Amino acid sequence: MTERLLSPQGQQCLQALMRVWFEFERQLGRVPLLQRLERGQFSKADYCQLLQHWRQQVIEGSRWISRCASSFDRDYSDVRSTIIGHAREEHRDYEMLERDYVAVGGSLTDIQQAPRNIGTEALHGFLMYRAGQPNPVDLIGAMWIIEGLGQKMANSWAAQIDKVTCGDGSYTRFMRYHGTNDDGHMQKLYQLIDRLCQSPAQLTAIVRTARVTARLYCLQLEEVEHEY
Amino acid sequence: MSVYINSTGHFLPGPPVSNDEMEPLLGLVHGKPSRLKRRILQSNGIHTRHYAIDASHNTLFSNAEMAARAAEHCLTDSFIGKRQVKMLSAATSQGDVVLPGFGSMLQAELGLNDIELYNSHGICSASMMALKAAFTNLKAGEQPNALVVASELTSRLFKASRYEAAGTELDFNAEFLRWMLSDGAGALLLESQPRGRCFRIDWIRSFSHADAYPVCMSVGYPTDSNHSQSWQDYATYTQAEAAGALLIRQDVRLLENIVKLGVDGYLRLIAEGRVQPDKVDHVLCHYSSHYFRGKIFDMLQRAGAGIAEHKWYSNLYSRGNTGCASIFIMLDEFRRTQNYKTGDTIICMVPESGRFNNAYMQLTVVEA
Numbered sequence: 001m002t003e004r005l006l007s008p009q010g011q012q013c014l015q016a017l018m019r020v021w022f023e024f025e026r027q028l029g030r031v032p033l034l035q036r037l038e039r040g041q042f043s044k045a046d047y048c049q050l051l052q053h054w055r056q057q058v059i060e061g062s063r064w065i066s067r068c069a070s071s072f073d074r075d076y077s078d079v080r081s082t083i084i085g086h087a088r089e090e091h092r093d094y095e096m097l098e099r100d101y102v103a104v105g106g107s108l109t110d111i112q113q114a115p116r117n118i119g120t121e122a123l124h125g126f127l128m129y130r131a132g133q134p135n136p137v138d139l140i141g142a143m144w145i146i147e148g149l150g151q152k153m154a155n156s157w158a159a160q161i162d163k164v165t166c167g168d169g170s171y172t173r174f175m176r177y178h179g180t181n182d183d184g185h186m187q188k189l190y191q192l193i194d195r196l197c198q199s200p201a202q203l204t205a206i207v208r209t210a211r212v213t214a215r216l217y218c219l220q221l222e223e224v225e226h227e228y
Numbered sequence: 229m230s231v232y233i234n235s236t237g238h239f240l241p242g243p244p245v246s247n248d249e250m251e252p253l254l255g256l257v258h259g260k261p262s263r264l265k266r267r268i269l270q271s272n273g274i275h276t277r278h279y280a281i282d283a284s285h286n287t288l289f290s291n292a293e294m295a296a297r298a299a300e301h302c303l304t305d306s307f308i309g310k311r312q313v314k315m316l317s318a319a320t321s322q323g324d325v326v327l328p329g330f331g332s333m334l335q336a337e338l339g340l341n342d343i344e345l346y347n348s349h350g351i352c353s354a355s356m357m358a359l360k361a362a363f364t365n366l367k368a369g370e371q372p373n374a375l376v377v378a379s380e381l382t383s384r385l386f387k388a389s390r391y392e393a394a395g396t397e398l399d400f401n402a403e404f405l406r407w408m409l410s411d412g413a414g415a416l417l418l419e420s421q422p423r424g425r426c427f428r429i430d431w432i433r434s435f436s437h438a439d440a441y442p443v444c445m446s447v448g449y450p451t452d453s454n455h456s457q458s459w460q461d462y463a464t465y466t467q468a469e470a471a472g473a474l475l476i477r478q479d480v481r482l483l484e485n486i487v488k489l490g491v492d493g494y495l496r497l498i499a500e501g502r503v504q505p506d507k508v509d510h511v512l513c514h515y516s517s518h519y520f521r522g523k524i525f526d527m528l529q530r531a532g533a534g535i536a537e538h539k540w541y542s543n544l545y546s547r548g549n550t551g552c553a554s555i556f557i558m559l560d561e562f563r564r565t566q567n568y569k570t571g572d573t574i575i576c577m578v579p580e581s582g583r584f585n586n587a588y589m590q591l592t593v594v595e596a
Contacts, residue, residue: 011531014527022495023492026441027440
């Protein structure tokens with residue numbers, strides 16, 4: 001093992017976050033839309049619907065992460081730098097998602113006019129609120145879930161969507177893009193866990209925020225199929 | 229009350245079969261050699277295994293016969309004879325007959341009188357479920373001993389003629405297990421009193437996740453189906469076979485979930501205080517170690533929950549993957565050949581890919 005191990009507190013935190021992630025994957029496995037994707041009963045129209053709902057989250061995602069960065073004070077300026085870098089990298093990802101939507105046959109106006117679903121409202125509301133707190137250490141828990149989901153999209157959903165809709169990869173670019181540089185992202189996350197989880201209270205807060213984020217993310221995906 | 233594994237036994241039919249000898253024995257499908265064999269064997273790392281069928285596809289030992297031989301091997305090493313056995317707990321994925329239960333057939337084969345019987349049905353974790361039933365029965369004081377036997381005869385499913393009956397093209401998922409699974413049986417004797425150097429069962433736990441994942445390993449669904457129809461829904465079994473509904477399949481795309489869920493269960497047991505990673509002396513895991521390398525295990529290492537590689541023991545590579553019998557065959561060979569001392573902690577893990585059931589057990593070496 002060449003990489004540095006985490007501090008004992010960081011290790012406890014990583015163990016707990018791994019469990020939250022596995023629980024999240026099981027929650028995702030119970031979402032009807034994703035069950036259909038697994039079974040191969042998933043159409044291009046389903047994919048369009050998914051992207052339409054996802055876009056709002058991607059746009060809001062760049063906002064809470066920027067706010068999160070600005071809420072860290074001077075004692076955490078190193079953390080602030082890392083998070084600003086992350087926000088800068090990802091804050092226009094939604095444009096790639098819009099291009100996929102058009103490539104699969106959707107209209108740009110439709111996706112741009114789509115409102116946030118109630119799951120997105122809840123997730124966004126929660127993350128913006130946490131990001132506004134002084135030194136929001138717990139948001140590393142949210143980043144853990146969202147980073148993991150990015151990797152899941154890239155490593156499993158993108159290929160499955162292409163397979164069942166007979167795609168050639170030309171409209172799953174946004175999902176696939178999140179698989180690039182996995183290891184670099186994981187390295188950064190490990191460092192942040194070590195840096196930000198230094199007490200049992202911080203561990204509890206990080207794990208709680210990870211669990212809330214996971215649950216609300218699922219709610220957002222469950223809502224993709226709800227018509228009003 | 230404590231429960232002890234006082235004896236173990238195994239039965240592996242015939243001589244070991246090497247990788248090169250497999251296909252001549254199982255047969256060429258449509259007269260052509262497999263194009264996937266080498267790749268699958270490379271990834272599972274198995275180099276020898278045993279089959280209860282011969283190259284003419286005669287069955288040399290029935291599943292119940294193999295189970296009985298393993299049980300006899302186990303009793304030979306114990307302080308009790310057949311007349312003293314009070315409970316028989318049996319596991320297999322498929323008995324020789326559809327009905328009655330495998331345990332009944334095994335009881336008759338062994339000639340055990342007046343026993344309490346338990347049948348466990350499933351795939352790789354069926355043996356652990358059978359073991360748990362016996363363990364809790366003894367713990368509750370209902371019986372003083374139990375013979376737990378797990379046996380598999382999957383090679384009958386791998387005959388070339390079976391694949392030919394299911395059509396022209398052989399898909400990866402249907403062929404995968406042909407190069408993975410083989411035959412064998414293992415047995416454990418549980419008693420509520422320790423004898424000599426033996427293993428105390430500290431706990432057995434399992435976590436099943438069938439509600440959250442699709443079927444990963446199956447027999448009974450036709451080729452390329454959405455699982456709305458099973459082999460029993462056809463007018464005749466001939467039609468079911470032609471539709472590929474009698475082939476054993478693994479949905480390899482879903483396999484990585486078994487690793488994640490295996491780690492998840494392990495972390496839960498750590499959080500519950502049942503497992504203390506630094507106190508574990510030996511790990512016996514029913515799985516190809518190939519799947520246990522990679523990202524999640526790096527993560528486990530970083531999280532301080534990893535277990536050093538030299539503590540892992542497996543005989544999968546020489547005895548083959550015998551489904552639910554594997555963990556008993558592994559424990560038997562461990563007991564007979566490995567170095568361990570009084571007070572050592574042994575963790576056994578059986579991740580089942582059928583529809584994701586993971587079983588764990590902790591043993592402590594004691595000296596009576």
